[in-house]
Amino acid sequence: GNSVTQMEGPVTLSEEAFLTINCTYTATGYPSLFWYVQYPGEGLQLLLKATKADDKGSNKGFEATYRKETTSFHLEKGSVQVSDSAVYFCARAGTGANNLFFGTGTRLTVIP
Amino acid sequence: GAGVSQTPSNKVTEKGKYVELRCDPISGHTALYWYRQSLGQGPEFLIYFQGTGAADDSGLPNDRFFAVRPEGSVSTLKIQRTERGDSAVYLCASSVLAGGETDTQYFGPGTRLTVL
Numbered sequence: 001g002n003s004v005t006q007m008e009g010p011v012t013l014s015e016e017a018f019l020t021i022n023c024t025y026t027a028t029g030y031p032s033l034f035w036y037v038q039y040p041g042e043g044l045q046l047l048l049k050a051t052k053a054d055d056k057g058s059n060k061g062f063e064a065t066y067r068k069e070t071t072s073f074h075l076e077k078g079s080v081q082v083s084d085s086a087v088y089f090c091a092r093a094g095t096g097a098n099n100l101f102f103g104t105g106t107r108l109t110v111i112p
Numbered sequence: 113g114a115g116v117s118q119t120p121s122n123k124v125t126e127k128g129k130y131v132e133l134r135c136d137p138i139s140g141h142t143a144l145y146w147y148r149q150s151l152g153q154g155p156e157f158l159i160y161f162q163g164t165g166a167a168d169d170s171g172l173p174n175d176r177f178f179a180v181r182p183e184g185s186v187s188t189l190k191i192q193r194t195e196r197g198d199s200a201v202y203l204c205a206s207s208v209l210a211g212g213e214t215d216t217q218y219f220g221p222g223t224r225l226t227v228l
Contacts, residue, residue: 004154036219043116044155044203044219089154098168099145100217102154 003027006090006103013080013110021075021106023064023090031093033057033066033073034100038087047075047088080110114138116220118204124226125194133189133223137206144187145217146179147203155203161187194227201225 007022025033035047035057048057053068062077073090090103117136125131137144143162147155157171161181169179176194181187191198201224205217 006154043221044205046216046218049216091154094157098143098160098162099157099171100147100155101157104152104154 003101004090004092004103007106008104010107010109013108015082015110015112016079017110019075019077019080019084019108021088021090021108023073023075023103025071025073025090025092025101027071027092028095030066030068031095033064033093034091035062035064035073035075036089036091036102038089038105040086044089080108082110082112084108085110116204116206116218118202118220118223120223121221122224122226124228126228127194127196129194129227131191131194131225133191133202133225135187135189135204135206135220137185137187137204138218139185141206141208141218142184143207143209143215143217144181145205145207146187146189147205149201149203149222151200158189191225194225196227199225199227 003026005024032051034049036044037047038044048059050057050066056065064073064075087105087107089105091100119134145160146158149155159179160168164184176192179189201222203222204220207215207217209215
Protein backbone atom coordinates (compact mmCIF):
# COMPACT_ATOMS: atom_id res chain seq x y z
CA GLY A 1 0.00 0.00 0.00
CA ASN A 2 0.89 3.64 -0.29
CA SER A 3 3.06 4.72 2.60
CA VAL A 4 2.51 8.43 2.02
CA THR A 5 -0.98 9.86 2.35
CA GLN A 6 -1.50 13.34 1.08
CA MET A 7 -4.39 15.75 1.29
CA GLU A 8 -6.45 15.44 -1.84
CA GLY A 9 -6.98 18.42 -4.06
CA PRO A 10 -7.53 20.42 -5.93
CA VAL A 11 -7.04 23.38 -3.64
CA THR A 12 -8.00 26.87 -4.77
CA LEU A 13 -6.95 29.89 -2.73
CA SER A 14 -6.95 33.60 -3.15
CA GLU A 15 -3.64 35.42 -3.24
CA GLU A 16 -2.17 36.07 0.23
CA ALA A 17 -4.23 33.30 1.82
CA PHE A 18 -2.71 30.80 4.24
CA LEU A 19 -1.87 27.38 2.83
CA THR A 20 -1.75 23.99 4.52
CA ILE A 21 -1.34 20.73 2.64
CA ASN A 22 -1.47 17.73 4.94
CA CYS A 23 0.87 14.77 4.61
CA THR A 24 1.23 11.70 6.79
CA TYR A 25 3.49 8.71 6.31
CA THR A 26 3.99 5.16 7.50
CA ALA A 27 7.49 3.80 7.91
CA THR A 28 9.82 1.77 10.04
CA GLY A 29 12.21 4.17 11.68
CA TYR A 30 12.61 7.79 10.73
CA PRO A 31 13.12 8.25 7.01
CA SER A 32 13.97 11.56 5.39
CA LEU A 33 10.89 13.47 4.26
CA PHE A 34 10.48 15.73 1.24
CA TRP A 35 8.15 18.08 -0.54
CA TYR A 36 8.53 18.25 -4.31
CA VAL A 37 6.77 20.76 -6.56
CA GLN A 38 5.84 20.52 -10.22
CA TYR A 39 5.12 23.85 -11.88
CA PRO A 40 3.08 23.85 -15.11
CA GLY A 41 5.14 22.47 -17.96
CA GLU A 42 8.16 21.75 -15.78
CA GLY A 43 9.73 18.73 -14.10
CA LEU A 44 9.63 17.82 -10.42
CA GLN A 45 11.75 20.07 -8.23
CA LEU A 46 12.73 19.61 -4.62
CA LEU A 47 11.01 22.28 -2.53
CA LEU A 48 12.26 21.35 0.93
CA LYS A 49 13.30 18.41 3.04
CA ALA A 50 13.87 17.28 6.62
CA THR A 51 16.19 14.43 7.52
CA LYS A 52 15.33 13.80 11.15
CA ALA A 53 12.56 14.22 13.67
CA ASP A 54 11.73 17.79 14.72
CA ASP A 55 13.70 19.24 11.79
CA LYS A 56 12.01 22.03 9.89
CA GLY A 57 12.56 22.34 6.17
CA SER A 58 11.96 25.71 4.56
CA ASN A 59 12.26 27.33 1.15
CA LYS A 60 10.53 30.14 -0.77
CA GLY A 61 8.33 30.93 2.23
CA PHE A 62 7.15 27.32 2.55
CA GLU A 63 7.78 25.33 5.72
CA ALA A 64 7.24 21.78 6.92
CA THR A 65 8.14 20.23 10.28
CA TYR A 66 9.00 16.55 10.73
CA ARG A 67 6.61 15.36 13.47
CA LYS A 68 7.41 11.81 14.54
CA GLU A 69 4.63 11.75 17.13
CA THR A 70 1.98 12.24 14.48
CA THR A 71 4.05 10.84 11.56
CA SER A 72 3.28 14.01 9.65
CA PHE A 73 5.07 16.52 7.46
CA HIS A 74 2.45 19.15 6.64
CA LEU A 75 3.36 21.90 4.18
CA GLU A 76 2.51 25.49 5.11
CA LYS A 77 2.90 28.94 3.67
CA GLY A 78 1.65 32.11 5.29
CA SER A 79 0.79 34.06 2.14
CA VAL A 80 0.51 32.33 -1.21
CA GLN A 81 1.14 33.97 -4.55
CA VAL A 82 -0.22 33.27 -8.01
CA SER A 83 3.21 31.92 -8.93
CA ASP A 84 2.80 29.17 -6.30
CA SER A 85 0.18 27.50 -8.48
CA ALA A 86 1.54 23.99 -9.04
CA VAL A 87 1.19 20.36 -8.00
CA TYR A 88 2.83 19.53 -4.67
CA PHE A 89 4.05 16.04 -3.79
CA CYS A 90 4.97 14.76 -0.36
CA ALA A 91 7.54 11.95 -0.32
CA ARG A 92 9.57 9.83 2.04
CA ALA A 93 12.82 7.98 1.54
CA GLY A 94 12.69 4.22 1.14
CA THR A 95 14.10 1.87 3.73
CA GLY A 96 17.26 1.52 1.69
CA ALA A 97 17.22 5.28 1.11
CA ASN A 98 17.70 4.66 -2.58
CA ASN A 99 14.20 5.44 -3.73
CA LEU A 100 11.32 7.71 -2.84
CA PHE A 101 7.70 6.94 -2.03
CA PHE A 102 5.41 9.71 -3.22
CA GLY A 103 1.93 10.81 -2.30
CA THR A 104 -0.63 11.31 -5.04
CA GLY A 105 -0.02 15.04 -5.30
CA THR A 106 -2.13 18.11 -4.49
CA ARG A 107 -2.91 20.65 -7.17
CA LEU A 108 -2.88 24.21 -5.87
CA THR A 109 -4.37 27.08 -7.82
CA VAL A 110 -3.92 30.59 -6.51
CA ILE A 111 -6.22 33.22 -7.96
CA PRO A 112 -5.51 36.96 -7.92
CA GLY B 113 24.91 23.51 -15.21
CA ALA B 114 22.78 21.15 -17.28
CA GLY B 115 20.08 19.23 -15.49
CA VAL B 116 18.76 15.75 -16.12
CA SER B 117 17.60 15.36 -19.69
CA GLN B 118 15.29 12.75 -21.14
CA THR B 119 14.53 11.81 -24.72
CA PRO B 120 12.16 11.66 -26.40
CA SER B 121 9.81 14.02 -24.62
CA ASN B 122 6.85 12.22 -26.15
CA LYS B 123 6.55 8.73 -27.57
CA VAL B 124 3.50 7.24 -29.20
CA THR B 125 3.60 3.57 -30.06
CA GLU B 126 1.29 0.72 -30.86
CA LYS B 127 0.45 -2.13 -28.56
CA GLY B 128 3.01 -4.90 -28.82
CA LYS B 129 5.88 -2.69 -29.99
CA TYR B 130 9.26 -2.23 -28.33
CA VAL B 131 10.35 1.19 -26.99
CA GLU B 132 13.49 2.68 -25.51
CA LEU B 133 13.56 5.74 -23.29
CA ARG B 134 16.81 7.55 -22.64
CA CYS B 135 18.06 9.46 -19.61
CA ASP B 136 21.14 11.68 -19.37
CA PRO B 137 21.87 12.36 -15.69
CA ILE B 138 23.68 15.33 -14.26
CA SER B 139 27.40 14.93 -14.90
CA GLY B 140 29.16 13.26 -12.01
CA HIS B 141 26.03 11.89 -10.38
CA THR B 142 26.62 8.33 -9.24
CA ALA B 143 23.04 7.30 -8.62
CA LEU B 144 20.27 7.15 -11.22
CA TYR B 145 16.60 6.34 -10.69
CA TRP B 146 13.63 5.59 -12.91
CA TYR B 147 10.06 6.30 -11.84
CA ARG B 148 6.70 5.97 -13.56
CA GLN B 149 3.89 8.46 -13.05
CA SER B 150 0.40 7.56 -14.11
CA LEU B 151 -2.28 10.20 -14.56
CA GLY B 152 -3.36 11.66 -11.24
CA GLN B 153 -0.80 9.71 -9.25
CA GLY B 154 2.56 10.37 -7.72
CA PRO B 155 5.71 8.86 -9.23
CA GLU B 156 6.29 5.17 -8.50
CA PHE B 157 9.80 3.80 -8.16
CA LEU B 158 10.97 1.38 -10.83
CA ILE B 159 14.74 0.87 -10.57
CA TYR B 160 17.86 2.38 -9.06
CA PHE B 161 21.42 2.27 -10.41
CA GLN B 162 24.56 2.80 -8.41
CA GLY B 163 27.19 3.29 -11.05
CA THR B 164 26.72 0.69 -13.77
CA GLY B 165 24.82 -1.87 -11.74
CA ALA B 166 21.14 -2.07 -10.90
CA ALA B 167 21.23 -1.95 -7.11
CA ASP B 168 17.47 -2.22 -6.71
CA ASP B 169 15.04 -3.25 -9.44
CA SER B 170 12.20 -4.19 -7.12
CA GLY B 171 9.85 -1.64 -8.68
CA LEU B 172 9.92 -3.05 -12.21
CA PRO B 173 6.37 -4.32 -12.79
CA ASN B 174 7.29 -7.40 -14.84
CA ASP B 175 9.95 -8.87 -17.10
CA ARG B 176 8.88 -6.75 -20.06
CA PHE B 177 10.71 -3.87 -18.40
CA PHE B 178 14.48 -3.67 -18.38
CA ALA B 179 17.01 -0.89 -17.86
CA VAL B 180 20.73 -0.54 -18.46
CA ARG B 181 23.46 1.92 -17.63
CA PRO B 182 26.52 0.40 -19.28
CA GLU B 183 29.04 3.17 -18.64
CA GLY B 184 27.65 4.54 -15.42
CA SER B 185 26.19 7.65 -17.03
CA VAL B 186 23.41 7.47 -19.63
CA SER B 187 20.63 4.99 -18.90
CA THR B 188 18.05 3.41 -21.17
CA LEU B 189 14.72 2.03 -20.02
CA LYS B 190 13.49 -0.66 -22.38
CA ILE B 191 9.91 -1.89 -22.60
CA GLN B 192 9.07 -4.95 -24.67
CA ARG B 193 5.64 -5.89 -26.04
CA THR B 194 4.11 -2.66 -24.81
CA GLU B 195 0.59 -2.69 -23.41
CA ARG B 196 -1.93 0.12 -23.09
CA GLY B 197 -1.45 0.04 -19.33
CA ASP B 198 2.17 1.07 -19.82
CA SER B 199 1.02 4.54 -20.87
CA ALA B 200 2.44 7.01 -18.34
CA VAL B 201 5.13 9.61 -17.86
CA TYR B 202 8.49 7.97 -17.21
CA LEU B 203 10.73 10.06 -15.00
CA CYS B 204 14.45 9.82 -14.50
CA ALA B 205 16.33 11.29 -11.56
CA SER B 206 19.96 11.40 -10.50
CA SER B 207 21.83 12.18 -7.32
CA VAL B 208 25.39 12.78 -6.25
CA LEU B 209 25.75 10.15 -3.56
CA ALA B 210 24.88 6.49 -3.74
CA GLY B 211 21.46 6.63 -2.14
CA GLY B 212 22.35 8.28 1.15
CA GLU B 213 19.65 9.41 3.52
CA THR B 214 20.23 13.07 2.79
CA ASP B 215 20.72 12.56 -0.91
CA THR B 216 18.69 14.92 -3.11
CA GLN B 217 17.28 13.50 -6.32
CA TYR B 218 17.09 15.82 -9.32
CA PHE B 219 14.39 14.95 -11.81
CA GLY B 220 14.26 15.22 -15.55
CA PRO B 221 11.21 16.52 -17.47
CA GLY B 222 10.02 13.00 -18.24
CA THR B 223 9.01 11.05 -21.32
CA ARG B 224 5.30 10.78 -21.94
CA LEU B 225 4.62 7.31 -23.36
CA THR B 226 1.31 6.61 -25.04
CA VAL B 227 0.50 3.08 -26.13
CA LEU B 228 -2.37 2.91 -28.59
